[in-house]
Amino acid sequence: MAERVMTYWSLLGIDPTADESVIKKAYASQLQVYHPEEDPEGYQRLREAYEWAKKRAKALQAEATSCGMDEDEWHCDTYDIDDPDDEISVLQSSWQAADSESSPLKRHPAQVFFEQMEELYDDFPRRIDPEQWKILMASDYMWDMDHQRERLSGLLRFLEKHRHFPRKVWDILNQSFYLLEQKEDLFELYDEEEIAFIIGQIQGTAELGYACFEERQLNFDIEHYLTLRQDAQTLLMEDNPVAARDDLAEAYDLFQHDPDLQLLQAKCYLRLGQHSEAKLCLQQVLKLKPDEHEARLLLAHFLYKEQHYDEAIGECKLLEEQGVLNQDVMSIYGNSAIELGRIEQAWKKYSETEPIWQKFYHFQYNLMLLRMRNRHLFNQEHNPRHAEYKKRVRKSQMWSYGMLMFRLSWLYLFLFLLVYFIFGLPPVFLIVLPIILCRSAWKTLRTARMFIT
Template sequence: MSVWDILGIEATSDITAIKRAYAKKLRLHHPEDDPEGYQRLREAYDSALKMAPYVEPEEEEPLDFAEPAAYEGGQTAESGGELGLGTDEGDYPASKPSSVSGYYGEPLHHAREPIPQDPIEQFIDEIDEIYDNFQARIDPEAWEDALNRDIVWDVERSGELQYALMDFLEDHRHLPRPVWQRLDDMFHFTENKEDLLEEYPDSLIEYIMSQINGTSELRYECFKENPAEDIDIEQYLDLREQGQYMIKEGELEEALDYLAHASEMYPHDPDLQLMLGKCHARTGNLTAADECFGQAIRLAPEELDGYWHRAQIRFEQADYSSALSDLEKVLDQEPENTDALSLKGRCYIGLEELDQARDILKQSNQLENPHIHSYIYLCMASNKHKYGQRHITAADRWRSWRSNLLFDTLMVLRLSWLYILVYLALQVVFDLHPVYTWLLIAVILWNTWKAIKVHWVLAT
């Protein structure tokens, strides 16, 4: 049986006809009731979509509307009948305008009543039309009419609609987050996540959840300001998404290939430039990373990510003044960003402006006590053998001593927590010999010595 037989249609290049046939058959092969039939139907649908571009449309034979020869008593001119011998115009009855009529001579305007389209098919066709119009696709308001159709609120057919919609989304994934959230409001994807995982591929459901939650969001606002008119937008979005996936997997070289190709197609996407810059930074190409982050800033000057990442690159390049300029942009909007404050303090250390460095690092450490990076570089800036010291007040000395004690305690606990946890668990279950207690004390003392040694190295 061919894929067209399974779908119940003739071979066609019409994608819409294939989708309608699939939606119609889907009601007969429910994944829960007939998993094998559903699998065959799905495979036939996928195959038909791949074959459609290569199906040649059949040429229709032209209809012959020539009037037949005069007829009477079974004789015609062509059959040589007696009445067919005449050649004068008067030998034939006058022709009358023909019209399609019913049995009673009345005009038949409609040969048959059109079959009404199934509401689910109509819904899928409507959102498919929105998806095909890219500017409408990325506008959440363009989806409102479709999402308020009566079929969406039809509880009895909600299961059928969900299966049709999920099949649609499996092949039409490139949607902005507000649209995904609107779909979630209507179809409760997040609420029914566990049920969906039992019925659909895990990869599809996890993808939908990441788009709704924004954990893998790639924005579409840039396409409103700079429409992508002369490119294959689906190919571009695929490349952008593949690049993001490869970064998460740590395959940086492959990610660079995808993202560079996408950037050649459409260089106006700040999210793409940020990802490309991160790839260059992690592979050691700081100059290219600086250029990408600069492009991201030019495309979206109000967003902070570009400034933050470029500041880190310029710090690595020892361009401390430029890094400070970018950090000021971040701190103007987020004055308590401890990471930005810590990097700013390190820039002042690089410029050998130690008083400012200590003040900023101290501020960062007080906001998040302890902020590990700030604390470490504060210790370095306070190294009396490497840098000059200013007069330290008694209050500052007490705060410094308290911070040092807290840092050393956290270091010891970080090194010893597993030993302490195992000891306590065993002590509850068994009556341990005192030798185990002394072993634990020895481990803690050893780790305390290591923490003090690290602190001493940082301070001297």
């Protein structure tokens, strides 16, 4: 027994003590060594040592108080480490102290944990603070391997009615419950639509911001507002802008300073063909959040469609200044420059951004390039690759026409040579060769002329 006790203290990495704060710090430190996912057996031994040390500390504190001794006295004299009988008595007193503190109505750790989670969720300023969730996820309940299965099912039940978190909080929940790692199992065991929503929030594919709510007096039902906003986004994804418009209007009546809501309204108006309303919403988004790239790109595209080419180019330049330069931006920029007759400017931007457009095929951007390369529409003097392109085309054409000429003449040549060598014809018959070749060349030239014109 004495050897087992010393093992407990060794696992914790500390000397025997009755200071619970020291024990807790040691336990937290050793969790880095005995991680529950990487070393479950080591974690169980560490947990057993931690629980024993806490109970022993309480027992020794109670004994020290009753005997009127200070810590140094009981630390040395409470029991003999080499005396098994003495150690048994200490263990018994430890459990008795713990039992005296317990209540018949003591609640399950899961109940306590999820009540704390609900309290945190209901306090909106704390809900959107990731640090608050890190503190909650560091509780003992989260490290207890015995509760692993019930933790996950409890979280999924909780998320059925509590769905509105910032992306950083979703990340913390994912790191604590390993949701992405087991998403395939979750899809099999739980409602697919619910799991798809959770995975989407973690991955940020449908992220809605919460920064606009920070340090504001929210004199409205924030949960109802967030539900309206989420439902409107879902309806737009399902291509139901009419129903989404009603939810967006109700949400806007509650709160007018949310750039994500304004962006959803703009998308809704665009789907409904209400372009002037969409433009106003996009401009409002950029007032609330100037670095909202999606809104600025939509505005640039809208301006291009409305033939406001200079303004569209201006929005594209702002996106470039903000570090956003992709093929969508370059397509709007290039097409606007072409419409303004600035083909040289379009080719210059093409040269500057060549590494970007080579990454993948973008239909609109490549359609613009084909338009710019059309020598019947535009002079190619500003095309930086025109000489190289002409050389490559000429080489390709020569190869193609050479193959065509060979296909037109090979059979005649083969038959002539076969007859010539088998029957030993005199050299005068070799005059047939240039006749065959000239005939094939004439047909090839006619074909080439047809393609050129």
